[in-house]
Amino acid sequence: MDKQFAIELVEQKLPKKRFKHSLRVAETAVKLAEIYEGDKEKAELAGILHDFCKYDELSYLYQQVTKYQLDSNLLSYGSEILHGPVCAVIMEHQYGVTDEEVLQAIYNHTTGRSKMTKTEKLVFIADYIEPKREIPGVEEIRKLVYSGGGLDRTIYEISKRTVLHLVNKDVSVYQSTIDCLNYYNLNEKN
Numbered sequence: 124m125d126k127q128f129a130i131e132l133v134e135q136k137l138p139k140k141r142f143k144h145s146l147r148v149a150e151t152a153v154k155l156a157e158i159y160e161g162d163k164e165k166a167e168l169a170g171i172l173h174d175f176c177k178y179d180e181l182s183y184l185y186q187q188v189t190k191y192q193l194d195s196n197l198l199s200y201g202s203e204i205l206h207g208p209v210c211a212v213i214m215e216h217q218y219g220v221t222d223e224e225v226l227q228a229i230y231n232h233t234t235g236r237s238k239m240t241k242t243e244k245l246v247f248i249a250d251y252i253e254p255k256r257e258i259p260g261v262e263e264i265r266k267l268v269y270s271g272g273g274l275d276r277t278i279y280e281i282s283k284r285t286v287l288h289l290v291n292k293d294v295s296v297y298q299s300t301i302d303c304l305n306y307y308n309l310n311e312k313n
């Protein structure tokens with residue numbers, strides 16, 4: 124899928140605000156790809172497409188989990204977790220996106236996971252730090268990653284904040300998020 128087609132696809136489907144977020148994530152992912160020598164085209168395409176299913180009906184998202192035999196544990200979660208995995212399978216099966224890295228980056232953009240590819244890392248981070256995000260503490264994350272603090276360390280800091288946030292709200296944490304937190308806990312490895 125080429126960039127222009129992807130932009131039009133997302134623009135037609137998403138509310139303007141979310142469409143603009145998607146473009147900012149793509150731009151941010153490209154910027155990070157430049158710093159960390161990633162694949163700019165893949166990061167950009169995944170960034171444009173990542174939230175395509177963000178506002179789909181929950182019943183539709185559940186149907187796709189069953190249809191495409193995604194992790195059945197997803198059925199215990201809401202659209203916040205489901206829109207990534209479902210977007211990846213829709214892009215693969217309905218829109219002919221074949222690049223595995225692009226699909227993985229879309230699939231895991233919300234939760235992260237262990238052993239992410241570079242494209243996954245770029246999109247995961249970009250979604251958290253795009254310029255209009257106002258998550259408490261996001262400025263620290265921006266400083267860390269833009270000053271060469273490393274993708275893995277940045278992923279750990281994001282995962283830590285996400286898990287703390289979810290636990291404080293008494294919300295269940297999806298397994299991939301926990302896996303991501305543990306895998307990128309660099310302190311554990313020393």
Ligand SMILES: [Fe+2]
Nearest residue numbers: 173174232233
């Ligand atoms: Fe998302």
Ligand SMILES: [Fe+2]
Nearest residue numbers: 148173174250
């Ligand atoms: Fe997003």
